[in-house]
Amino acid sequence: MCGIVGYTGGEQAKLVLFEGLRRLEYRGYDSAGVSIISPKGELNRVRVVGNLDALGSTLATAELHGTTGVGHTRWATHGAPSEENAHPHHDCKGDIAVVHNGIIENFVQLRAELQGSGHVFRSETDTETIAHLIEENYNGDLVEALRRSLKAVHGAFAIVAVHREHPGLIAAARRDSPLVLGSGEGEMFVASAVPAFLARTNRVLFLQDDEVLSVTPDGYAISTLEGETVAREPVEVEWDLDAAEKGGYEDFMLKEIDEQPRAVADTMRDKFDDSGGVYLEGLGVTAEEARRLRRIVVVACGTAFHAGLMAKYLFERWAALPVEIEIASEFRYRNLVVTSEDLVVAISQSGETMDTLAGVREAGRRGARVIGVCNTVGSMMTREVNCTIYTHAGPEIGVAATKTFTTQMTAMYLLAMLLGRLRGEVSDEKYSRVMDELKGMPDRMYEVLEDDAGVRAAAEKYHGCEDFLFLGRSVGYPIAMEGALKLKEISYIHAEGYPAGEMKHGPIALLDENVPVVAVVPRDSVYEKMISNIEEVRARGAPVLAVATAGDDEISQICEDVLRVPATMDMLYPLLTVIPLQLLAYHIAKSRGCNVDQPRNLAKTVTVE
Ligand code: AGP
Numbered sequence: 001m002c003g004i005v006g007y008t009g010g011e012q013a014k015l016v017l018f019e020g021l022r023r024l025e026y027r028g029y030d031s032a033g034v035s036i037i038s039p040k041g042e043l044n045r046v047r048v049v050g051n052l053d054a055l056g057s058t059l060a061t062a063e064l065h066g067t068t069g070v071g072h073t074r075w076a077t078h079g080a081p082s083e084e085n086a087h088p089h090h091d092c093k094g095d096i097a098v099v100h101n102g103i104i105e106n107f108v109q110l111r112a113e114l115q116g117s118g119h120v121f122r123s124e125t126d127t128e129t130i131a132h133l134i135e136e137n138y139n140g141d142l143v144e145a146l147r148r149s150l151k152a153v154h155g156a157f158a159i160v161a162v163h164r165e166h167p168g169l170i171a172a173a174r175r176d177s178p179l180v181l182g183s184g185e186g187e188m189f190v191a192s193a194v195p196a197f198l199a200r201t202n203r204v205l206f207l208q209d210d211e212v213l214s215v216t217p218d219g220y221a222i223s224t225l226e227g228e229t230v231a232r233e234p235v236e237v238e239w240d241l242d243a244a245e246k247g248g249y250e251d252f253m254l255k256e257i258d259e260q261p262r263a264v265a266d267t268m269r270d271k272f273d274d275s276g277g278v279y280l281e282g283l284g285v286t287a288e289e290a291r292r293l294r295r296i297v298v299v300a301c302g303t304a305f306h307a308g309l310m311a312k313y314l315f316e317r318w319a320a321l322p323v324e325i326e327i328a329s330e331f332r333y334r335n336l337v338v339t340s341e342d343l344v345v346a347i348s349q350s351g352e353t354m355d356t357l358a359g360v361r362e363a364g365r366r367g368a369r370v371i372g373v374c375n376t377v378g379s380m381m382t383r384e385v386n387c388t389i390y391t392h393a394g395p396e397i398g399v400a401a402t403k404t405f406t407t408q409m410t411a412m413y414l415l416a417m418l419l420g421r422l423r424g425e426v427s428d429e430k431y432s433r434v435m436d437e438l439k440g441m442p443d444r445m446y447e448v449l450e451d452d453a454g455v456r457a458a459a460e461k462y463h464g465c466e467d468f469l470f471l472g473r474s475v476g477y478p479i480a481m482e483g484a485l486k487l488k489e490i491s492y493i494h495a496e497g498y499p500a501g502e503m504k505h506g507p508i509a510l511l512d513e514n515v516p517v518v519a520v521v522p523r524d525s526v527y528e529k530m531i532s533n534i535e536e537v538r539a540r541g542a543p544v545l546a547v548a549t550a551g552d553d554e555i556s557q558i559c560e561d562v563l564r565v566p567a568t569m570d571m572l573y574p575l576l577t578v579i580p581l582q583l584l585a586y587h588i589a590k591s592r593g594c595n596v597d598q599p600r601n602l603a604k605t606v607t608v609e
Contacts, residue, residue: 001394002087002101003027003073004179005196006160006170009187009217014064017071018056020189020196025052026245026252026397027101027192028075030378031086034059035097035162036069043094043164047086067217068167070160072099075395076377078107078270079124089128091135092120095164096142098134100127101192102156102177103269103392110152130159138163143171143214150175150212150225155269160190170215173225174207176262181205181213181220183234188215194237195244203234253398253490253596257582258449261442263403264575266392267410268439276435278418282387283371285343290319290422294341297324297368299331299359301606303401303485304347307373307408309478310574311345314416317571318434320425328355329609331362338366345371345415349396349404350605351379358609360384373411375404389415398597399604400490402582405482406445406575413438413572437568441575444566448579451564455580458545458561459587462516466493469507469542470581471500472520473530479520479574483581490596491589500533511540518584519559520577523549524570534558545584547577 003024007016013036021032032055033047046062048054052073072087079085088097104110107126110133115121119132133149134142142163150157156176162169172179172190182189182197182204189197190213194204207213207222211230214221222230239248249255273279296315298308305327312323324336328346338344344363348356351374360381363370372385375393382388391407417434420426426434462468468487472480481497488495498507500519511517517537521530531554534544538558546559549567556562563584565576589596 001027002075002192003196004099004101004158004160004192005071006069006162006172006190006215007187008068008168008170008215009184010067011187012065013067013069014059014062017069018052018059019199020191021055021071021073022052023195023198023241023245024192025073026395028073028395030074030076030081031083032071032073033086033088034064034069034071035088035090036064036066037162037164037167038066041164041167043090043097045088045090045097047083047088049081049083049086066167068162068170070097070099070162077103077390077392078126080378085123085125087127089123089125089131091131093135096131096134096138096161098127098131098159098161100130101158103266104129104153104157105155105269106153134161142166142169143212146171146173147212147225147227156266158192168216172207172213172215174211175209179207181207181215181234183220186217188217188220190215193244193247194239195241198239198241198244202237204237205232205234251398251596253400253402253586256396256398256403257579257586259394260403260406260579261445261449263393263407264410264445265442267407268414269392271414278414278421280389280415280418283389284387285419285422287422290419291424292341293321293343293419294339295322295324297326297336297338297342297344297363298347299326299328299344299356299363300347301328301353301355303405303482304349304356304408306478306482306485307405307412308345308347309481310409310475311412311416313475314412314571315419318416318420318426319423321419326359328353328359331359338363338368340367340369342368343371344368345373346381346385347373347408348381349375349391349393349401349408351376351381352605352607354607354609357381357384373408375407399599399602400486400585400596406578409574434569437572441568441572444568444576445579448565448576452583454561454563455583456587458563459584459591461561462545463588463591465514465516467510467515468493468495468518469503469510469515470495470497470518470520471503471533472497473500473526474524475571475574476520476522476526476577479577479581480518482578483518483520483585486582486585487588489602490585490599491592491594492600493588500530503533504536508536508540511537511542513541513543515542517542517544518581519544519546521546521548521555522565522573522577523552523567524573531558547580
């Protein structure tokens, strides 16, 4: 997720663009830049690595005049943070500047074709492909060149472009990535989100998928990819700036919970080849090497550890591989004999968690191949592992991990399935069935998010309790652990996640009418066992809140409260069952007046051991 801004009007674009980017910094902050059309018709650019402070100090002294331009603050998805990879990207001749938010799925093929036509690329990004495509299609009309270019593009994009021969004109388009027009007095803005220009106008128009926008200081025109005119008027939004940065949400955490379907879809977007097979760039494990693998060792902390714990079931079931799952801070004290026949998977959304980095280094020292699963391009971990599988959750501002968790699990589904295929453990039929279901999960996640009322009622009912027990079996057990972690870290309530079958070996002593039990009990292969455990809980008088499959009436007979998720495959339920638990933690914490985005004692990234 990046922040993009375009401006055309009567003021110096440098100042307006920087102000707009500053308001979008929460969307990405590893590099930034602006390109502006000068009064002489040149296209001048400034790009820096680092956050917007770095760009601000450079712009302060840069000779960058003109009233039409584009700006970008980056959250890298392809290509590490560097000046060359920073946006805006120009075409070969430096006539066209493009900024982009999204993922171009077929950029490798497009890049090869353009290079074959003589285009010279200077960055590793997918975005630069767009600048050269527009150049290839340009014959005096920028908007038409953009329209033609988009017909070749697959994937998600919000694009804003300018051409030095057209001062005053901005061309823009979107698909699966937000873009909004800000309509001012004699000036216009095009941006990823409203905060970029809210200080100057609250008249906004949200572009829809596959719409193309042509903007000048005094007006705009919308059309479809086929060139048909679209008539739509701006509306006035009443947000204050803080609300606008959260997209109208009260907290980043709730916004990020709601972003999960898109984040999961974006994470899958660049991980399939043209034949529909799982493609994990840089993994480079051959079928022979996969068959020789002795074991998977997963190293992670906190929520990332729970993603690994869930993946343990996948590697065992789909790839027939034994799995060691290690809390990173303990990993290095184990005399764990790790060899080149082991595959170590380190999971870290930040890529900067010191405990996990220590585990990565220990595994590398012992000769193991180490894969990273990470949300932050260019982070320390990505520079120390053999290859990185990137999640595309975008920046996660809330301290409590939500969308980074479901995207980590998504990455693990793909890795486990790929290894299973390479090892000959997964048939074509099973592969197709699982992958089709996985690709449909964002839609099912939206369904869960729509039914917020049940969660709010449960939160209202239980927010005064001081102890919770979360129970699950199989892949539901890591979800129970994650639900307990969410609750304790943002509401400060004591909560434990436990394997449901283990409860009778001790924790059951905790139960009475004041200790709610949250049971992760979808209609899967361990459902009957979970029902037995729920009966044990009820016999002790503890109230039970179940996360269950829609249409399961039996569970309503034995549980006080039931939160519903759509039916899916056993192994895929975690992408759904975790959402009610995230929302439960959020609403309980809000009921208790807690600061959910910045909980006490916690940091988003723990860079100390
Ligand atoms: C989870 O909500 C916490 N923020 C914390 O447990 C986090 O998952 C852990 O610190 C690991 O962070 P990482 O993914 O950046 O390595």
